[in-house]
Amino acid sequence: MDVLSQLIGGFAVALQPMNLFWALIGCALGTAVGVLPGIGPALTIALLMPVTAQVAPASAFIMFAGILYGALYGGSTTSILLNTPGESGAVMTALEGNRMARNGRGAAALATAAIGSFVAGTIGTLALTFLAPAIAELAFVFGPEDYFALMVLSFTSVAVVMGRSMVRGFTALFFGLALGTIGIDTQTGQTRMVFGTLELLDGVSFTVVLVSLFAIGEALYVASRSGTVPAAINPLSGGSWMTRQDWARSWKPWLRGSVIGFPIGALPAGGTEIPTFLSYALERRLSKHPKEFGHGAIEGVAGPEAANNAAAAGILVPLLTLGLPSTATAAVLLAAFQNYGLQPGPMLFATNPDLLWGLIASLYIGNLILLVLNLPLVGIWVRLLLIPRHYIYGGIVVFALVGVWGLSTSWMDLLLMCGLGLIGYVARVYDFPIAPVLIGLILGPQAEIQLRRALAVSQGDWGVLVSTPIATTLLSIAFLVLVVPPILARLRARPKAEPAISAG
Amino acid sequence: MSVNPGRQDARKPRPWWLGLGVLAMGALWLNGARSIASTTNYIGVGPAAIILAVGIGLTVLGVILIAQAMRGELVPAPEGEEDTPPSRSAFLLALAGVSIPLLTIRWLGFPFTAMLAFTLVTHAFGSRRTGLDLMVGAVLGSVAWFGFSRLGISLGPFLPLIG
Amino acid sequence: MLRRLMTTGALALVLSTGMAAAEPAKVMIPANPCGGWDGAGRHTMAAFAQSKVFTDGASFTNKGGAAGTIGLAEFVRTSKGDDNALLVTGVIMVGGVITNQTPVSLKDTTPLLRLTNEYNAIAVPANSPIKTPQDFIAAMKADPGALSVGGGSAGGADHVMLALLAKHAGAPVAKINFVSFSGGEILAALGGGKIKAAISGASEFRQFAETGRIRIIAVSGPTRVDGLNAPTLKESGIPVEIGNWRGFVGAPGMSEAAKKTWLERFAKLHQTPVWKETLKTQGWEDAYLPGDQFAAFLKAEDASWSSALKEVGILK
Numbered sequence: 016m017d018v019l020s021q022l023i024g025g026f027a028v029a030l031q032p033m034n035l036f037w038a039l040i041g042c043a044l045g046t047a048v049g050v051l052p053g054i055g056p057a058l059t060i061a062l063l064m065p066v067t068a069q070v071a072p073a074s075a076f077i078m079f080a081g082i083l084y085g086a087l088y089g090g091s092t093t094s095i096l097l098n099t100p101g102e103s104g105a106v107m108t109a110l111e112g113n114r115m116a117r118n119g120r121g122a123a124a125l126a127t128a129a130i131g132s133f134v135a136g137t138i139g140t141l142a143l144t145f146l147a148p149a150i151a152e153l154a155f156v157f158g159p160e161d162y163f164a165l166m167v168l169s170f171t172s173v174a175v176v177m178g179r180s181m182v183r184g185f186t187a188l189f190f191g192l193a194l195g196t197i198g199i200d201t202q203t204g205q206t207r208m209v210f211g212t213l214e215l216l217d218g219v220s221f222t223v224v225l226v227s228l229f230a231i232g233e234a235l236y237v238a239s240r241s242g243t244v245p246a247a248i249n250p251l252s253g254g255s256w257m258t259r260q261d262w263a264r265s266w267k268p269w270l271r272g273s274v275i276g277f278p279i280g281a282l283p284a285g286g287t288e289i290p291t292f293l294s295y296a297l298e299r300r301l302s303k304h305p306k307e308f309g310h311g312a313i314e315g316v317a318g319p320e321a322a323n324n325a326a327a328a329g330i331l332v333p334l335l336t337l338g339l340p341s342t343a344t345a346a347v348l349l350a351a352f353q354n355y356g357l358q359p360g361p362m363l364f365a366t367n368p369d370l371l372w373g374l375i376a377s378l379y380i381g382n383l384i385l386l387v388l389n390l391p392l393v394g395i396w397v398r399l400l401l402i403p404r405h406y407i408y409g410g411i412v413v414f415a416l417v418g419v420w421g422l423s424t425s426w427m428d429l430l431l432m433c434g435l436g437l438i439g440y441v442a443r444v445y446d447f448p449i450a451p452v453l454i455g456l457i458l459g460p461q462a463e464i465q466l467r468r469a470l471a472v473s474q475g476d477w478g479v480l481v482s483t484p485i486a487t488t489l490l491s492i493a494f495l496v497l498v499v500p501p502i503l504a505r506l507r508a509r510p511k512a513e514p515a516i517s518a519g
Numbered sequence: 520m521s522v523n524p525g526r527q528d529a530r531k532p533r534p535w536w537l538g539l540g541v542l543a544m545g546a547l548w549l550n551g552a553r554s555i556a557s558t559t560n561y562i563g564v565g566p567a568a569i570i571l572a573v574g575i576g577l578t579v580l581g582v583i584l585i586a587q588a589m590r591g592e593l594v595p596a597p598e599g600e601e602d603t604p605p606s607r608s609a610f611l612l613a614l615a616g617v618s619i620p621l622l623t624i625r626w627l628g629f630p631f632t633a634m635l636a637f638t639l640v641t642h643a644f645g646s647r648r649t650g651l652d653l654m655v656g657a658v659l660g661s662v663a664w665f666g667f668s669r670l671g672i673s674l675g676p677f678l679p680l681i682g
Numbered sequence: 683m684l685r686r687l688m689t690t691g692a693l694a695l696v697l698s699t700g701m702a703a704a705e706p707a708k709v710m711i712p713a714n715p716c717g718g719w720d721g722a723g724r725h726t727m728a729a730f731a732q733s734k735v736f737t738d739g740a741s742f743t744n745k746g747g748a749a750g751t752i753g754l755a756e757f758v759r760t761s762k763g764d765d766n767a768l769l770v771t772g773v774i775m776v777g778g779v780i781t782n783q784t785p786v787s788l789k790d791t792t793p794l795l796r797l798t799n800e801y802n803a804i805a806v807p808a809n810s811p812i813k814t815p816q817d818f819i820a821a822m823k824a825d826p827g828a829l830s831v832g833g834g835s836a837g838g839a840d841h842v843m844l845a846l847l848a849k850h851a852g853a854p855v856a857k858i859n860f861v862s863f864s865g866g867e868i869l870a871a872l873g874g875g876k877i878k879a880a881i882s883g884a885s886e887f888r889q890f891a892e893t894g895r896i897r898i899i900a901v902s903g904p905t906r907v908d909g910l911n912a913p914t915l916k917e918s919g920i921p922v923e924i925g926n927w928r929g930f931v932g933a934p935g936m937s938e939a940a941k942k943t944w945l946e947r948f949a950k951l952h953q954t955p956v957w958k959e960t961l962k963t964q965g966w967e968d969a970y971l972p973g974d975q976f977a978a979f980l981k982a983e984d985a986s987w988s989s990a991l992k993e994v995g996i997l998k
Binding site: 061065154155156157158159199200201202203204213214216217283284333337338339340341345346350353354355356358360361362422423424425464468471472474 | 728867
């Protein structure tokens with residue numbers, strides 16, 4: 016088989032000691048970057064660009080691939096242990112992961128995240144190796160109306176993360192939607208809700224919202240609840256490894272997460288966040304232990320973590336096969352290729368097979384390195400929580416400052432950080448869920464843009480929204496997701512002659 | 520939004536201000552929708568549509584939240600494992616740590632600001648070793664500042680006061 | 683005692699790490715790391731160092747947002763009279779100053795030069811009946827609404843170019859159907875035939891044109907682009923020329939001597955093979971235009987953008 020022989024050639028490149036060394040550096044760096052709030056793989060690779068001017072392209076890209084995957088491994092760690100996701104793809108992981116950690120099951124959560132990332136990363140890389148050209152064609156099939164349908168499906172399925180009460184969940188969601196409307200409307204160039212400040216023209220940075228609501232809100236909350244009490248031994252420390260039951264409950268979510276993550280990641284407007292939303296929602300519906308969700312269900316960690324790693328492999332598909340950047344990280348990688356005078360795409364597979372297949376082979380190796388690096392680290396990470404609390408949270412606040420101030424040294428961003436941090440605190444006190452804010456902020460603008468694009472192309476004909484099989488299918492699923500569970504609940508409740516109480 | 524932590528009495532809290540805040544935000548967005556010219560062109564959905572929708576949503580939710588608060592249904596999250604009463608002073612110290620950059624970052628630069636923020640937050644968590652905390656904060660802030668400028672990203676002047 | 687010692691130690695440590703800076707060029711980049719302006723600033727400074735034309739190094743400040751106008755405001759505020767302070771600028775900032783109606787503008791700086799340009803191209807799906815620029819103009823005239831044209835953000839160079847084309851076609855500018863895209867999505871939408879045409883940087887289209895997914899029907903520069911089999915708009919009888927140029931301006935109140943020194947340095951750089959190599963790898967067209975000519979060019983750009991933005995309805 017042609018692909019196989021080329022892949023073997025790729026391994027010959029990737030297994031050179033020098034390249035293995037770069038892979039290791041990249042993985043370690045990526046893990047570190049993933050842990051830091053606000054500093055993502057895109058920024059890191061951009062910063063390392065000049066450093067690699069002296070390095071051969073194959074080595075540089077092998078390192079970059081390590082950073083890309085490593086950031087996802089690292090991102091889950093702070094989510095689970097400290098409830099402060101470092102990357103947007105790790106928001107859903109925090110929901111169940113942090114609950115598990117509080118129940119003393121942090122090690123199991125970290126392990127299922129790491130192994131799930133490995134499984135999904137490997138599946139994603141396999142799919143990238145053998146299916147890339149076919150999957151890449153999806154980019155041309157999906158139109159604005161299909162993306163809109165995908166966003167609608169995401170909205171309806173994440174209704175399950177609304178928390179204890181629907182009113183609070185919707186308040187959080189609308190708050191996120193409101194934040195998402197701030198800035199210039201790209202379709203008309205009009206400014207919206209900027210209150211006369213130039214700094215808000217580009218909208219509220221996702222990083223600032225993520226860091227403030229989670230890291231700052233958490234720091235304020237924990238300070239107010241336990242600051243005056245002498246730091247006891249942290250209840251999070253130690254904890255048991257994955258049990259047999261954990262394995263049994265994890266492997267299916269890993270596989271399902273991979274299947275959701277890879278194709279969506281491969282779409283030009285897909286990204287790594289939407290698959291984590293969908294995976295979480297799906298696991299919650301399919302779980303045999305739905306009562307545990309919200310209190311530390313391992314499926315809720317395994318699924319989203321697998322989904323975001325598979326999606327990361329997915330974003331390489333349009334980049335390598337078409338030269339099409341779909342996320343910020345992919346755009347930086349594209350710039351790196353261009354720095355070497357290379358243009359990713361079908362031509363590059365013909366002219367530089369060593370480089371590309373070396374890169375693909377290094378993804379397998381990088382995944383393995385990350386697993387080997389991260390599994391033993393689980394014990395160390397968990398023990399990190401034995402550091403006195405005041406240093407942990409002092410450090411979180413300083414790193415949050417680095418992430419927020421470092422973006423654009425904007426005073427307005429600092430002000431937003433304080434304001435949103437306070438709101439994050441209030442949300443925690445009064446039990447408002449935070450994930451819907453991020454979901455609204457990510458999906459809202461996307462849904463609006465895709466809807467208006469679709470309508471612009473159709474010149475205002477709403478029929479366009481159901482004009483393709485993909486859009487129709489996705490919208491139907493979205494409808495069913497919304498309608499079927501309450502009906503089922505009612506049917507189930509009736510024979511027992513108990514009053515049906517729908518969720519919320 | 521006014522925040523009222525450290526509520527220690529056993530009476531049912533009625534955080535009506537929460538709903539009021541949401542309501543105010545809704546009003547702000549509704550007003551914003553009015554001031555945006557709706558040039559729909561071919562699209563049919565103009566730039567004001569989503570603002571309007573969000574404004575309506577927030578207004579309705581605000582009203583519901585106020586109603587819930589008055590009925591005493593909007594209670595703080597149940598405190599499970601940690602049974603300590605909230606501490607107002609710790610909260611205020613931590614809040615000071617988070618907001619002090621607003622005052623100092625333009626004058627003292629990133630490293631000193633990080634030092635102050637770190638120290639305030641550690642003290643909110645009960646640390647009393649001011650010297651050590653200042654030291655650790657300074658190291659963290661300086662390492663971050665220096666590392667970033669090495670990589671070609673400026674976190675602002677080191678100490679803007681002296682140029 | 684120990685506590686006080688530690689406090690002073692902390693202060694000393696903070697101060698000592700701040701000392702290690704020479705006297706380099708201070709380059710303000712009005713955008714976040716990675717992206718066009720960032721590349722223009724950093725690659726130009728790297729070429730300076732590599733060609734040994736200017737070896738004192740450079741420090742960069744990224745200050746992104748609002749089409750570069752936030753960086754511009756910060757630059758004008760903080761670097762008055764600083765002979766070593768430079769700001770990366772470009773056509774997007776010209777547009778940003780107009781649409782955002784900012785209190786400061788490029789007039790408050792010391793214009794140095796235009797350095798590079800990236801010309802736009804018009805592309806259509808491979809199976810489109812539109813084959814020439816004339817076809818495009820005709821389609822626009824026949825039914826501007828039916829011709830959905832993708833591009834970058836509204837009010838940007840792509841949008842303005844479409845407005846200028848409509849004006850030439852005699853179609854009502856308010857009726858054009860411009861669909862904004864970001865990043866690589868526009869290529870997928872065009873290749874998949876979701877939109878009728880697209881306007882974007884010529885280099886972005888190149889790869890897809892070579893693989894036959896899309897067809898480039900015209901470029902917007904004064905000359906044809908190497909390796910692209912497409913006419914310029916000008917040679918097709920359409921007097922529209924627009925490009926995404928980038929350049930440098932100096933601090934407000936920069937001394938005449940410093941201005942001269944910098945222009946000489948750039949003139950020297952422009953001659954070096956290192957710079958030619960940089961242009962090639964970055965896909966930039968050489969658009970060297972120094973000093974007073976550049977100042978006059980800035981004025982002309984300001985005027986043509988103001989009128990175009992008014993006509994597309996961005997500017998009231």
